[in-house]
Amino acid sequence: GAGVSQSPRYKVAKRGQDVALRCDPISGHVSLFWYQQALGQGPEFLTYFQNEAQLDKSGLPSDRFFAERPEGSVSTLKIQRTQQEDSAVYLCASSLRDRHNEQFFGPGTRLTVL
């Protein structure tokens, strides 16, 4: 596809479950970003990859959050032992080179933790 895709689009999890959210960036894009967006708020930065290297994970809210991009393309954001406060839209974005470039966003995954 031409754009960034994310799956699933919607995820409902019971508190305590683990979830995995997938991001397929635009082919050839070096940089990949994850954001968390609560209702009515702007996206909050979680983590940033350049190829397979995770250069910045300072936005991850706790050690229950883990992201990987093992081959420098597809990325997975994993949340362990989900809590209600994890309910949000998780956005993935990619850019051609570094973080200073235009970012192309996916449609997001809406996570609801019951």
Added chain:
Amino acid sequence: SQQGEEDPQALSIQEGENATMNCSYKTSINNLQWYRQNSGRGLVHLILIRSNEREKHSGRLRVTLDTSKKSSSLLITASRAADTASYFCAPLGGYQKVTFGTGTKLQVIP
């Protein structure tokens, strides 16, 4: 982190009118980007202005940048109902991570 703060928080105008929204930031930048988010969707990049530029146009969009005041403005001319969305600015510089503000929610009334 470098966070852009958009102002006003909400703006309601009639179709055909112009809409102006502002962004302020705190530290030096390489460039500043504006994004639009329609309800329930991802962000769409609108325009990028570099730190050595003062004004940039793209279709009905006009962006200005004043680095001395650390501020930017986005003007949408001849607004349409389809412009209804939230607008975010993203100031970028050095190795700072980008944190978006709460955005300006624009409503264009047909």
